[in-house]
Amino acid sequence: MSQALYRKWRPMHWEDVVGQEHVVQTLRNAVAAGRVAHAQLFAGPRGTGKTTTARLLAKAVNCLDEAPANRPCNQCENCRAVNEGRFLDLIEIDAASNTSVDDVRDLRDKISFSPNVGKYKVYIIDEVHMLSTAAFNALLKTLEEPPPHAMFILATTEAHRIPATVLSRCQRHEFRRISVNEIVAFLERIVAAEGLDVEPEALRLVARQATGAMRDAISLLDQLTSTGQKVTLAMAQAVLGTATNQAVLAVWEALLAGNSAAGLEAIHQALDSGSDPRQFARQVVEFLRSLLMARLGDASQLDLPPEDRELISRYAAAHEPAELMRLVQVFNRAAVEGRAAWMPALPLEMAFLEALQNPAAISQPQPGTPIPASQPSRKPGDKPPAPPPDALAQPAIPKVKGAEAPQPLAADPANVAANQRLNACWERALTQIRQVNPNLYGLVNSARTRNLDNGILTLGFVGDILKTKMEREENLRAAQEVLSRVLGEPVVLRCEVISGQQRNPPPGVASDGIVASALRDLGGEIVDIQ
Known part of the structure; x- marks a missing residue:
């Protein structure tokens, strides 16, 4: 059986380690000075050289070369034994398979024995974050004061899961992703x-x-x-399972043209040719990120051929950064959600259709008026169309996300500036409110109108139920604290019911039923009766 390439090309010298010069130089200096720490923690993404560097360090501290700066020499008996996997004093433990406290106690009992052939007995514990809490506690004393001949090298991809008591006893080295x-x-x-x-x-x-x-x-x-x-x-x-660049460009061209049929057809053709939906979504995200970087004047950092960089710069010049950021978020969400979707192509299709709905097309309402329904699909970057004369008379649409809600206008110039600042900070405020209380986030986000006037923020709701819940003391206090912190000035919340937003049930719907209650109190809308 042939040997896998990644094993055949595993680095044997310090110079062979790629992309981790900051770690290698530190360890080489420690070996040369004879000041290697008894406990090391190698943290970083998978496949970046943690276990390989741990083996190099174990080889270096047991190397028989007389010059410390030349260790490991790969010529002495100990170095050859490590390379061939027969060095008895190098013990590699898979923490994912040995998670219990009994495994650690067994290790602790054996560590007091002197090395067989080398100067140090080196324990490499891979995926150390998989150890149980009891196992970590059993390891603490040994890790803090090991025998003079013992050395621990802990490797993990999730350093945040390791107890602080263990982290404080180790010399930590961060491995980075390789360019x-x-x-x-x-x-x-x-x-x-x-x-x-x-x-x-x-x-x-x-x-x-x-x-x-x-x-x-x-x-x-x-x-x-x-x-x-x-x-x-x-x-x-x-x-x-990746799509061609032409497939990504076809989706982008359909997005520019506002052509949903052409965009979905391009997506389906790419998937039918063997592309993975999540991988295709990641390619679209990478393309949009390149546009965003070019639009922000950082095109030189893109890893692209000159001709592709010129094309990206030309596309990016026609769009605002805010719109490109929105598109990146939409397709990135599809790439993440695709893992759990029962229909693999669905998140990508929904992302494309959502990308067509440009929030800039929503007209600007007056204070105290409902937010009008969104406009038809159009090209990203187009100027928003003028609102129709009866736009303010249209019924309110379902919940609009804070980032998509338009800025309310005010007659007083000072209030205009205040509401512009509120609109710019609204998404950040919603994010912080969600961290404090997800239910409160839902209430604040369900407000159809908002207007800031002399430090008083008025939120308009479509029914008494939402207004009553929002007016609870704990909700008002938490929301006011977040909004005051975000805006940098004291804010007092006031809630009101928007007039004319409650709907009466149509004929044939019981007036005391759950449907009628949803229409009157929650601003619901009947879209189909069967």
């Missing part, structure tokens, strides 16, 4: 050494798919080259 260029350079070394035939565009696609994890990149390259054929960009896209 695309560094991954591509290392993959090119492997391709040249192994005699593989891979197109440069395919290597770059593999590096991007790895999302900063070198092991993932090497495993993907191993998978692609297992056929023995030349690895082309088209082949890599087919195997990895």
